[in-house]
Structures are given as C-alpha cells and as structure tokens.
Amino acid sequence: MISGWVNTYREAVVRIPVRSLQGQEQTVEVVIDTGFNGYLTLPPGLISALGLPFRRNGRAVLGDGSEITFDIHEAVILWDGQPRRIAVDAADTEPLLGMSLLDGHELNLQVIDGGQALIRSLQPFQSSRLPQEAAARSTSASAGGRTCPTMPSGVSEVRMSLLATTLASTAPVIR
Amino acid sequence: MATVPRYSRDEVARRGDEIYDREVLPRLRPEDEGKFALIDVGTGDYEVDRDEVTASDRLLARRPDAQIWTRQVGSRYARRFGPRFKTTAA
Numbered sequence: 683m684i685s686g687w688v689n690t691y692r693e694a695v696v697r698i699p700v701r702s703l704q705g706q707e708q709t710v711e712v713v714i715d716t717g718f719n720g721y722l723t724l725p726p727g728l729i730s731a732l733g734l735p736f737r738r739n740g741r742a743v744l745g746d747g748s749e750i751t752f753d754i755h756e757a758v759i760l761w762d763g764q765p766r767r768i769a770v771d772a773a774d775t776e777p778l779l780g781m782s783l784l785d786g787h788e789l790n791l792q793v794i795d796g797g798q799a800l801i802r803s804l805q806p807f808q809s810s811r812l813p814q815e816a817a818a819r820s821t822s823a824s825a826g827g828r829t830c831p832t833m834p835s836g837v838s839e840v841r842m843s844l845l846a847t848t849l850a851s852t853a854p855v856i857r
Numbered sequence: 858m859a860t861v862p863r864y865s866r867d868e869v870a871r872r873g874d875e876i877y878d879r880e881v882l883p884r885l886r887p888e889d890e891g892k893f894a895l896i897d898v899g900t901g902d903y904e905v906d907r908d909e910v911t912a913s914d915r916l917l918a919r920r921p922d923a924q925i926w927t928r929q930v931g932s933r934y935a936r937r938f939g940p941r942f943k944t945t946a947a
Contacts, residue, residue, distance in 0.1 A: 719929070720936045721909070737913060738895065738925035739869050740935025751870050752936070754927060756910070769909050771936060778938075782909065 684762055686714075686799035694791050694799040696779065698722070699760040700770075703733030707760065710777050714789065714799065718780035722759070723773035729755050734770055742771075762803065864898060864924055872898035873926020874933075881905070881928075890931045897923035905930065 686696030694714040699707040712722065724734075734755040742750050753772040758765050761783075768783060790800040864872065873896045881894050881903055893909040896902075897920045906912035909927065916923055927935040 715938075717939045718937070738927050739866055739873075740927035741870060741933065742936035742938060743934045745939030749934075751866050753866075754935075756913075767910055769913075785907075 683803075684801040686801075688791060688793055688795070688797040688799055690795045692793060694793075696799060696801065698779070700724070700732060700734075701758040701760075701765075702731075703735070708732060712777040712779040714784075714791075714801075715778040715780055716784075716789075718778050719782060720771050720778075720780040721768040721783040722757075722780065723771045723775060723778045724755075724757075725774055725777070726753075726772045728777075729770065729772050732757070737769070740771075742773075762801075869898050869924055869926050873928070876901050876903070877926070877928050885930060892930045893935070894928045894930055896926045896928070898926050899924055 684696055686694060688694050695711055696714065697709050698712050699709045701707055708728075710724065710728070724732075734757045736753055737756045738754045739751055740754055742752050744750060755770045755772060756767065757770045758767050760766070761768075784801065786804050788800075788802045788804055790798070790802075792798045876896050876898060877894060880901055881896065885905070889905055892905050892907045893912050894903055894905045895909070895912045895916050897916060900920060900923070902916065902920050902923070904912040904916040906915070913925065916925065929935055
C-alpha cells in the first residue's frame with residue numbers, strides 16, 4: 683500500500699523513490715492526476731540529472747487543446763516497496779502520477795486539508811510480468827486484461843509466489 | 858554495418874503517424890482500443906500492448922536500433938493531460 687496526503691491546494695501527493703542510472707534513489711513528491719493517462723512525468727532537468735535513458739517519442743494533447751511532441755524515458759521506481767520499470771514523460775511541470783501507473787490499483791482520497799491518499803493493488807503479482815517472459819507473450823494475451831507491475835529480471839520464482847500469496851490474502855476481491 | 862538513419866522528432870512523428878494509418882490501423886481489433894501502439898519508424902515494425910513498457914521491450918528485442926513513435930489506439934495521442942474537448946479528435 684502506498685500512502686500520501688491531500689494538501690491545502692486539494693492536490694493528492696505521494697512520495698515515489700526514483701532510481702538514477704547509478705542505482706541511487708531520489709524520492710520525488712508527485713501529484714496524482716487522474717486526468718493524465720501516462721505513468722509519470724518528471725522535469726527534463728531531473729531526468730537528465732538521474733541519467734534516465736531516452737526511449738521513444740509521442741504526442742500529447744494539453745489542457746488548452748494544444749499539441750506537443752515529447753520525449754519518453756525509462757526509469758525504475760520503487761512502487762509499494764518493489765522495483766518497477768516504467769515510462770517517464772519529460773514535461774516541464776510538477777511531477778504527475780497518471781492512470782497507467784495506477785492501472786490495477788484502487789485509489790482512495792480524503793479530499794480535505796491533510797486528508798489521506800491511499801493506493802492499493804487490486805490483484806496479486808503475476809510472474810508472467812517479468813521482462814524476459816513479457817517479450818515472449820503475444821499481444822492477444824493482454825486483450826482486456828489488467829496489468830501488473832513489471833518486475834526487473836533476476837526476481838526468483840520463489841519470491842514471486844510468496845508475494846502472490848501475501849497479496850492474495852490481503853487484496854480485496856473483485857466480483 | 859549500415860548506419861541506422863536518425864530522424865528528427867518531427868520526422869519520427871510524421872513517419873510514425875503514416876505507418877500507424879497504413880499498417881497498424883487496418884490490423885487492429887476492437888479489444889485493442891486503449892492499448893499502446895509502438896512503431897519503429899525506420900522499419901515499420903510495431904507492437905501493441907496494454908502496457909507500454911511491455912510493448913517497448915518486445916519491439917526493442919527485435920529492433921534494438923528502433924526509433925519509436927507511440928500512439929494510444931483510438932487516439933491521435935500517446936498522452937492526454939486534463940480535459941477532453943469534444944471538438945478535438947482525441
């Protein structure tokens with residue numbers, strides 16, 4: 683479970699550790715934005731300072747309807763205590779956390795000054811989300827399915843099954 | 858070894874949209890709506906997945922030198938920030 687707070691500006695904030703290329707962690711305060719369909723935005727200066735590798739480009743439509751072509755980098759963050767590899771959009775804004783990062787989770791907000799923000803996983807880890815196995819999956823396998831956090835290579839099957847058991851016993855069941 | 862051409866950001870966008878319309882769109886299924894389509898603008902190769910990182914891993918495994926354009930299926934965009942305007946084809 684990831685917990686944060688709602689501030690006096692009615693922003694829901696959580697702290698996310700982001701790993702630099704050298705493996706050092708920098709904790710970033712990010713605003714949860716349910717109107718943003720990406721994973722995470724970081725300012726270009728911070729992306730550069732952390733050495734996050736560039737991966738691809740995309741087009742974004744902004745709040746005023748204007749369009750911009752932007753850079754997408756990659757980072758490993760600590761998500762609920764586990765390493766997770768995600769896309770990071772370079773954007774000159776306060777860091778935003780979006781719906782792709784929240785996919786498969788429940789978000790609860792107490793929208794009062796000092797209220798609680800909670801993010802909880804809705805499902806146990808699936809071992810098929812390891813990067814080396816993900817490459818072997820067909821696109822049809824993900825049709826209509828929920829996503830689970832992507833695990834970096836090297837996580838053992840034993841640890842994965844222990845995690846799955848723990849999360850299955852604590853996560854709410856979806857009917 | 859041949860040098861892989863490096864396209865400008867605008868060229869990546871233009872080529873990416875062209876390949877999306879020509880190659881990706883005709884092969885999409887209803888259940889692909891909302892997934893991410895990642896396109897190698899040099900070769901026209903692409904991957905579609907609900908998780909963008911997964912699609913990227915698969916495409917880069919085949920095309921390590923790919924310059925990649927990202928689209929969300931059903932949209933002109935990869936990302937939306939804020940309100941959705943009814944007059945904009947999003």
